[in-house]
Amino acid sequence: MKREDVPQEGNRTLDGHRKALYARDEQGRLQTVESAGWAVEELVTSMAVAEFRELAEEARRRVDAGQSSPLEFYMYQRRMDLQVLAQASGMWRWRVRRHLRPRPFRHAGHRALARYAEALGLPEQTLRSWPPEEVS
Amino acid sequence: MTRVEFQHRHAGHCESGVMSSLLTHYGLPVSEPMAFGLSASLLFAHFPFIKVGGIPLTAYRMPPGSVIAGLSRATGTRMRRSRYRDPEAGMRGLDAALEAGRPVGIQTSVYWLPYFPPDMRFHFNAHNLVVFGRDGDEYLVSDPVFESPQRCPAADLRKARFVRGVFAPKGLMYYPEHVPAEFDLQRAVRKGIARTLNVMTRAPMPWVGVRAVRRLARHLDKLGRRADPRYTRSLVASVIRMQEEIGTGGGGFRFMYASFLQEAGERLDAQALAEAADAMNGAGDRWREFALAGARFIRDKGQSATVPLTEALEHCANSEAAVYRQLRQWLRRHPAPSAAAAGK
Numbered sequence: 160m161k162r163e164d165v166p167q168e169g170n171r172t173l174d175g176h177r178k179a180l181y182a183r184d185e186q187g188r189l190q191t192v193e194s195a196g197w198a199v200e201e202l203v204t205s206m207a208v209a210e211f212r213e214l215a216e217e218a219r220r221r222v223d224a225g226q227s228s229p230l231e232f233y234m235y236q237r238r239m240d241l242q243v244l245a246q247a248s249g250m251w252r253w254r255v256r257r258h259l260r261p262r263p264f265r266h267a268g269h270r271a272l273a274r275y276a277e278a279l280g281l282p283e284q285t286l287r288s289w290p291p292e293e294v295s
Numbered sequence: 296m297t298r299v300e301f302q303h304r305h306a307g308h309c310e311s312g313v314m315s316s317l318l319t320h321y322g323l324p325v326s327e328p329m330a331f332g333l334s335a336s337l338l339f340a341h342f343p344f345i346k347v348g349g350i351p352l353t354a355y356r357m358p359p360g361s362v363i364a365g366l367s368r369a370t371g372t373r374m375r376r377s378r379y380r381d382p383e384a385g386m387r388g389l390d391a392a393l394e395a396g397r398p399v400g401i402q403t404s405v406y407w408l409p410y411f412p413p414d415m416r417f418h419f420n421a422h423n424l425v426v427f428g429r430d431g432d433e434y435l436v437s438d439p440v441f442e443s444p445q446r447c448p449a450a451d452l453r454k455a456r457f458v459r460g461v462f463a464p465k466g467l468m469y470y471p472e473h474v475p476a477e478f479d480l481q482r483a484v485r486k487g488i489a490r491t492l493n494v495m496t497r498a499p500m501p502w503v504g505v506r507a508v509r510r511l512a513r514h515l516d517k518l519g520r521r522a523d524p525r526y527t528r529s530l531v532a533s534v535i536r537m538q539e540e541i542g543t544g545g546g547g548f549r550f551m552y553a554s555f556l557q558e559a560g561e562r563l564d565a566q567a568l569a570e571a572a573d574a575m576n577g578a579g580d581r582w583r584e585f586a587l588a589g590a591r592f593i594r595d596k597g598q599s600a601t602v603p604l605t606e607a608l609e610h611c612a613n614s615e616a617a618v619y620r621q622l623r624q625w626l627r628r629h630p631a632p633s634a635a636a637a638g639k
Contacts, residue, residue, distance in 0.1 A: 160550055160576065160579060160580055160583065171414070172412060172414035172415060173412055173414075173415070174412030174413065174414065174415075175412075176412060176441060176442065177442055178307075178440070179305045179306055179307050179440075180307060180547060180550065181307055181328070181547065181550035181551050181553070181554045182550065183576065187573075188557065189328070189550060189553055189554035189557050189572070189576065190554070191305065191306070191307060191327075193305070193442065197539065198590070199535065199539060199586045199587060199589070199590040200539045202532075202590050202593060202594070203532045203533075203535045203536040203539065203590070203593070204414060204415070204536065205414065206532050206536075206593070207417070207532070207536060208414050237406075238406065238416070238417055238418060239418060240348055242348075243418050243460060246459055246460035246461060247418070247458060247459050247460045248459075249459055278459070280407065280454065
């Protein structure tokens, strides 16, 4: 890649940051060049972000309809899935999956809840509360 | 406020950037591409049976930790690595190192670092950065993928160091305990290249190396005949995302490796390496073309054929295979100096 071919088209997901790419200067030396971003990167990253957002919105509707526990919404909202949440909280997957249902979650113990709270970085009361306050 | 003078460098990739600036700080100047090349961290791997969010895992470099381990082996640096079970102890360990005037590398999650742009925060637990000071409740952080030093509140840094899950950092903290005044560059370069050649052309599994690129190309070709393009679309997006976004940009590791070959060629006065560097730079360009083709495919909602993707990947495989042939020739023509000749 030549220095002048380094993409500078911008990338919203970088939020104004620039990345260092290795490219050739006039003498043919490969050195870092600051890149403002590439549309291809922006596309794939925003796809990944959007996917979690959609999952969270679907979960929100299910919680509203009483089909899911708030935990499912917060999980996706924190860009996790079942596997990641199970690993981050150190709980069995089947247990987490069970807690995604409203009734078992209502009866979940304090310790389980504390683990979810820690893994998700949210206070326990928030996990129980519904509808969610808008969190970042 | 404790603070160590530390030269921040903007790098293409976190781990090689951290190792380059740490070793340089402790007295052994190593560029980022050298760190990457000498540790033999270049890779292509696609594992259909390891799924992340239902999509097979693709990797363009060796697993986390291999730059640290590989570079210290290649240069004869002794690293001091500590992991902590207790977060309090981990933070105390960090403070103690800073008090002693030592900047240290640490492993963190990306998600819990507040200075990352929101759209870049995913649960990837093997990010690396240097901490070089503390100002009250904030740590001074030299994160190689950022242009300038950052600040990170202690509570967030602590959370990022002690997340659980895949690649859990367990508070990993490291710094060079002993750096050699110099090392045998010729030997280190040869060994690094030989290792990369082995991995990329002789791996005994079909999921690793140039073969894996061709395998993925064929797989995409088959997927193109499927009725439902949704899976193909997410697969292509994931392959490109791993290539462009995680760690580097623009087939970044290929360009970085090209830079390594160039620097090695200059310092060892080896024209063959300079030529291989040009060829590897070309391979990086092929990867960028693949990413472009992939982006087009994704924008078409997966309605278009996968033929251009397969072709682009075949080009990547061919051009990389050509580089490896060149490098193998160089290795053959310049046999390693025997142990006796090296005076051991």
